[in-house]
Amino acid sequence: MSVAYDLSGNDVTVNTITYGAGGALIPAFEYVQSGTLTASSTSQTLWVNPNLGGTYKIAAASVVQGTASSSGTMQIEVATGTQAIGSGTNQLTGTMSLAGTANTTVNGTVIASPTTITAGSRINIILGGTLTSLANCVVTVTLQRLS
Numbered sequence: 001m002s003v004a005y006d007l008s009g010n011d012v013t014v015n016t017i018t019y020g021a022g023g024a025l026i027p028a029f030e031y032v033q034s035g036t037l038t039a040s041s042t043s044q045t046l047w048v049n050p051n052l053g054g055t056y057k058i059a060a061a062s063v064v065q066g067t068a069s070s071s072g073t074m075q076i077e078v079a080t081g082t083q084a085i086g087s088g089t090n091q092l093t094g095t096m097s098l099a100g101t102a103n104t105t106v107n108g109t110v111i112a113s114p115t116t117i118t119a120g121s122r123i124n125i126i127l128g129g130t131l132t133s134l135a136n137c138v139v140t141v142t143l144q145r146l147s
Helices: none
Strands: 012-014 017-019 029-033 044-048 056-067 073-079 122-128 135-145
Touching: 044 135, 056 073, 073 135
Parallel strands: none
Antiparallel strands: 012 017, 029 135, 044 122, 056 135, 073 122
16 A cells, blocks of 8 residues: 655645654544543543644544443533533533443434534533442543544
8 A cells, every 4th residue: 555645744644544744643533431430420521632632523422331320321521621510512412321231332422513622622521310329330432633
């Protein structure tokens, strides 16, 4: 396979994989995963886009729990650097249930026009409902790199 290379130092994109100046590989998608959430967990920041991190949008969100809660829910939001957790823009069309069958992945449906995540913006996990019995819960958010 031959790959185009720009000797002037510009980025070259080949099949959604970007090769930066000097041939550095820049992945089209990145994955952010939470620590283990439990019944005592609260809404929290999952990821902060660093100043040199580029721009992204949420492409997918999934959750799986080892022990289901009684009626817990989860939403993923994007907030600016100064917005409080819970005050950002929801990125899913509805909440993901944490009360489903244990060890079964639940996939959220991303809104039609996800918010652009710029430098300093955050991805937050918003927990709701009753989390009683929730254990071994992990969230994975897939980010699509825009620039």
